[in-house]
Amino acid sequence: MSRVLPLISTIDLWRTYQLGSEEINALRGVNMTVMPGQFIAVVGRSGSGKTTLLNILAGLDKPTSGQVLFENRDIAAMNEHDLTEIRRHKIGFVFQSFGLLPLLSAFENVELPLRIAGVRTREREERTRDALEIVGLWGRAKHRPYELSGGEQQRVAIARAVVNNPPLILADEPTGELDSTNARAIFGLFKEMVLKQGISVLSATHDSTLLAMADEVKEIRDGHLNDATDLGQRYRD
Numbered sequence: 396m397s398r399v400l401p402l403i404s405t406i407d408l409w410r411t412y413q414l415g416s417e418e419i420n421a422l423r424g425v426n427m428t429v430m431p432g433q434f435i436a437v438v439g440r441s442g443s444g445k446t447t448l449l450n451i452l453a454g455l456d457k458p459t460s461g462q463v464l465f466e467n468r469d470i471a472a473m474n475e476h477d478l479t480e481i482r483r484h485k486i487g488f489v490f491q492s493f494g495l496l497p498l499l500s501a502f503e504n505v506e507l508p509l510r511i512a513g514v515r516t517r518e519r520e521e522r523t524r525d526a527l528e529i530v531g532l533w534g535r536a537k538h539r540p541y542e543l544s545g546g547e548q549q550r551v552a553i554a555r556a557v558v559n560n561p562p563l564i565l566a567d568e569p570t571g572e573l574d575s576t577n578a579r580a581i582f583g584l585f586k587e588m589v590l591k592q593g594i595s596v597l598s599a600t601h602d603s604t605l606l607a608m609a610d611e612v613k614e615i616r617d618g619h620l621n622d623a624t625d626l627g628q629r630y631r632d
């Protein structure tokens with residue numbers, strides 16, 4: 396029997412921002428593990444460090460000290476080529492404000508990571524279609540972002556994040572600009588992808604009504620990340 400390795404984990408992660416003469420310790424020793432097929436929600440008041448943590452996990456920012464291990468390899472010790480591989484193929488990032496390119500259609504937005512990765516035309520078309528079908532928007536493929544609702548734009552952003560079949564989706568308040576119906580739809584989509592495709596999702600959220608959909612809830616407070624799964628259980632049933 397093979398042991399299941401963590402997809403991503405952190406060891407004593409610190410991130411200190413220097414603001415003039417003031418030091419802000421956004422993260423003070425965060426230890427966490429995301430296993431394959433796990434859906435984790437991260438909560439915490441504004442300014443608690445959720446974005447800081449997600450950016451470091453995505454390799455978009457570096458910790459002041461501590462380690463991030465991706466499939467048990469320290470990303471700080473990787474060369475630029477390996478890091479780019481991870482960013483392009485292993486992690487899909489979803490932002491609060493969708494981040495779609497306004498002049499491209501939904502299809503072209505989703506296809507873009509495949510173009511960057513050098514995937515051939517035929518395969519690009521198939522995979523883009525699959526991703527848009529997963530989020531229920533193949534019928535909107537030709538629409539530009541401004542011709543879509545906020546919820547639809549976020550679903551396109553999720554299709555773009557999953558089109559490379561990454562094992563990990565990191566999402567920073569993906570429902571922050573959506574009404575409650577669309578917010579539930581986005582978390583429902585995450586849950587479905589976790590169950591059907593075995594990917595892992597780590598998503599920051601302000602919306603406590605969504606927490607019951609995650610397998611685990613973690614709370615950042617005073618720079619520490621603690622288990623808060625009971626917060627989610629309060630909303631179950």
Ligand SMILES: Nc1ncnc2c1ncn2[C@@H]1O[C@H](COP(=O)(O)OP(=O)(O)OP(=O)(O)O)[C@@H](O)[C@H]1O
Binds near residue numbers: 439440444
């Ligand atoms: N570039 C920066 N320079 C200085 N301080 C920063 C910087 N980015 C974030 N901070 C500070 O670090 C702390 C954590 O910020 P972060 O953006 O991670 O919080 P957050 O939990 O994502 O908040 P929100 O819920 O409002 O998005 C805050 O005190 C913030 O002011």
Ligand SMILES: [Mg+2]
Binds near residue numbers: 446447567
């Ligand atoms: Mg934030």
